[in-house]
Amino acid sequence: xxxxxxxxxxxxxxxxxxxxxxxxxxxxxxxxxxxxxxxxxxxxxxxxxxxxxxxxxxxxxxxxxxxxxxxxxxxxxxxxxxxxxxxxxxxxxxxxxxxxxxxxxxxxxxxxxxxxxxxxxxxxxxxxxxxxxxxxxxxxxxxxxxxxxxxxxxxxxxxxxxxxxxxxxxxxxxxxxxxxxxxxxxxxxxxxxxxxxxxxxxxxxxxxxxxxxxxxxxxxxxxxxxxxxxxxxxxxxxxxxxxxxxxxxxxxxxxxxxxxxxxxxxxxxxxxxxxxxxxxxxxxxxxxxxxxx
Amino acid sequence: xxxxxxxxxxxxxxxxxxxxxxxxxxxxxxxxxxxxxxxxxxxxxxxxxxxxxxxxxxxxxxxxxxxxxxxxxxxxxxxxxxxxxxxxxxxxxxxxxxxxxxxxxxxxxxxxxxxxxxxxxxxxxxxxxxxxxxxx
Amino acid sequence: xxxxxxxxxxxxxxxxxxxxxxxxxxxxxxxxxxxxxxxxxxxxxxxxxxxxxxxxxxxxxxxxxxxxxxxxxxxxxxxxxxxxxxxxxxxxxxxxxxxxxxxxxxxxxxxxxxxxxxxxxxxxxxxxxx
Numbered sequence: 049x050x051x052x053x054x055x056x057x058x059x060x061x062x063x064x065x066x067x068x069x070x071x072x073x074x075x076x077x078x079x080x081x082x083x084x085x086x087x088x089x090x091x092x093x094x095x096x097x098x099x100x101x102x103x104x105x106x107x108x109x110x111x112x113x114x115x116x117x118x119x120x121x122x123x124x125x126x127x128x129x130x131x132x133x134x135x136x137x138x139x140x141x142x143x144x145x146x147x148x149x150x151x152x153x154x155x156x157x158x159x160x161x162x163x164x165x166x167x168x169x170x171x172x173x174x175x176x177x178x179x180x181x182x183x184x185x186x187x188x189x190x191x192x193x194x195x196x197x198x199x200x201x202x203x204x205x206x207x208x209x210x211x212x213x214x215x216x217x218x219x220x221x222x223x224x225x226x227x228x229x230x231x232x233x234x235x236x237x238x239x240x241x242x243x244x245x246x247x248x249x250x251x252x253x254x255x256x257x258x259x260x261x262x263x264x265x266x267x268x269x270x271x272x273x274x275x276x277x278x279x280x281x282x283x284x285x286x287x288x289x290x291x292x293x294x295x296x297x298x299x300x301x302x303x304x305x306x307x308x309x310x311x312x313x314x315x316x317x318x319x320x321x322x323x324x325x326x327x328x329x330x331x332x333x334x335x336x337x338x339x340x341x
Numbered sequence: 342x343x344x345x346x347x348x349x350x351x352x353x354x355x356x357x358x359x360x361x362x363x364x365x366x367x368x369x370x371x372x373x374x375x376x377x378x379x380x381x382x383x384x385x386x387x388x389x390x391x392x393x394x395x396x397x398x399x400x401x402x403x404x405x406x407x408x409x410x411x412x413x414x415x416x417x418x419x420x421x422x423x424x425x426x427x428x429x430x431x432x433x434x435x436x437x438x439x440x441x442x443x444x445x446x447x448x449x450x451x452x453x454x455x456x457x458x459x460x461x462x463x464x465x466x467x468x469x470x471x472x473x474x475x476x477x
Numbered sequence: 478x479x480x481x482x483x484x485x486x487x488x489x490x491x492x493x494x495x496x497x498x499x500x501x502x503x504x505x506x507x508x509x510x511x512x513x514x515x516x517x518x519x520x521x522x523x524x525x526x527x528x529x530x531x532x533x534x535x536x537x538x539x540x541x542x543x544x545x546x547x548x549x550x551x552x553x554x555x556x557x558x559x560x561x562x563x564x565x566x567x568x569x570x571x572x573x574x575x576x577x578x579x580x581x582x583x584x585x586x587x588x589x590x591x592x593x594x595x596x597x598x599x600x601x602x603x604x605x606x607x
Contacts, residue, residue: 234379237565238379238561238565241565244561248581248582250585272569276561276564277564279559279564280559280561280564280581281557281580281585281586282581360499361497361498365497378562379561381562382530382565385530385531386532389533393500393533447534447572448534450571451570451572454571455569
């Protein structure tokens with residue numbers, strides 16, 4: 049723990065430019081190839097960070113970076129790692145922004161303290177502890193941002209994987225594929241109801257042919273969606289209930305007597321067409337391989 | 342449970358306009374918490390039910406809105422309190438409400454269904470306290 | 478005193494609820510509507526709730542009451558524009574809401590009213606709106 053006599057603050061005072069320049073060189077040498085614009089941005093960030101470090105050390109050089117005096121420095125690092133996480137920098141690239149500050153800082157200490165071996169050793173140790181703390185903070189922050197990115201991507205994937213299909217003017221279909229968990233089902237159902245409003249559809253067909261297992265929660269969500277659609281003024285049909293699923297639903301005690309169910313999506317579509325006053329008429333079929341002139 | 346209260350807001354429920362104010366306050370708090378639209382609607386609706394009960398059956402009272410944290414989870418807790426006549430049979434009120442369509446019972450059981458956590462304390466002659474919580 | 482306006486369109490009455498109603502306002506609407514149905518011998522009532530972000534049991538029962546009272550006065554009711562979040566919440570709340578006709582929007586609501594009136598055995602549709 050640095051004492052009140054720590055020279056770190058003083059070194060930053062007198063050798064700010066030296067530290068900054070050396071550090072920028074260090075970053076360029078160890079990092080990946082940067083464009084001119086990226087280099088300019090990195091330099092700007094470096095100058096800013098050194099300035100922030102300088103003022104924080106002036107206010108509080110006890111080594112404790114958790115207080116209000118160091119808020120500016122912490123915010124800077126959280127901001128930096130969050131942006132780097134989103135821009136696809138690796139964890140190493142992000143953390144080395146901070147860790148590469150060690151070498152220039154040690155050089156500056158050596159130049160400042162010269163031949164006073166003992167003091168130099170102490171100060172180098174204090175500087176190491178400080179940079180390590182800041183580096184760890186950066187890494188943790190980067191982790192958190194990466195997790196947020198992944199969560200967002202998962203959500204987008206979820207929305208993409210269950211598209212609502214417009215079968216006809218007033219008829220939507222929601223073909224569900226794969227296993228449904230409670231959370232996914234809720235999101236999917238909300239999307240369906242929104243789609244009903246946006247497309248002004250009178251009918252929505254939820255097809256569960258591609259769903260291997262339906263448990264109580266999912267069955268209840270399905271029922272609630274049908275009830276909600278009705279309240280909004282649309283009608284929900286369920287298609288693709290296979291025998292095993294039908295048995296499960298009965299055993300679970302879920303009451304589907306109020307809901308129109310059909311074997312296949314095609315049957316449900318035909319029913320919806322009829323109910324909405326449409327009639328399908330077959331004209332003379334044009335041969336599939338007829339040439340057009 | 343080591344629950345930490347991050348912020349608290351208290352409202353009086355004396356007239357029917359106050360029920361609207363409670364709805365608006367709960368809406369603001371749930372937006373601040375970052376709840377999605379459906380979750381917001383659920384907690385505001387549950388609060389509306391309980392605020393109305395407080396007014397109509399409790400003779401008026403208070404609503405306390407709290408943003409809480411329990412470890413990594415954060416949530417919105419709304420507590421309604423009155424010094425009214427109290428509920429003689431709580432279990433009956435909760436189960437009957439739905440079937441008989443009785444105002445107070447339906448509000449209670451409805452609010453319970455719309456919330457993640459529900460606590461009800463009532464003593465005839467002393468009053469009633471209902472607390473609902475929705476986690477993010 | 479504030480009131481929710483009721484529009485007369487031929488034989489139909491149109492109500493658009495755009496504010497978060499306190500209970501008194503809701504009860505006033507109920508009274509006003511019943512009065513207007515009788516006064517104009519309206520055949521249909523269309524209630525637009527597309528701007529309502531919250532429908533709790535009180536409002537739900539108000540809508541059901543209006544439908545019942547209208548029916549007694551020989552008029553049919555359709556509630557239109559319920560928001561998805563509201564619908565999901567009402568289902569969760571467990572409010573029956575039986576016997577209330579609903580439609581997605583005003584246009585579909587008008588169509589629903591016409592067929593509801595026909596169903597109820599009215600022949601006044603010949604004078605109705607096309």
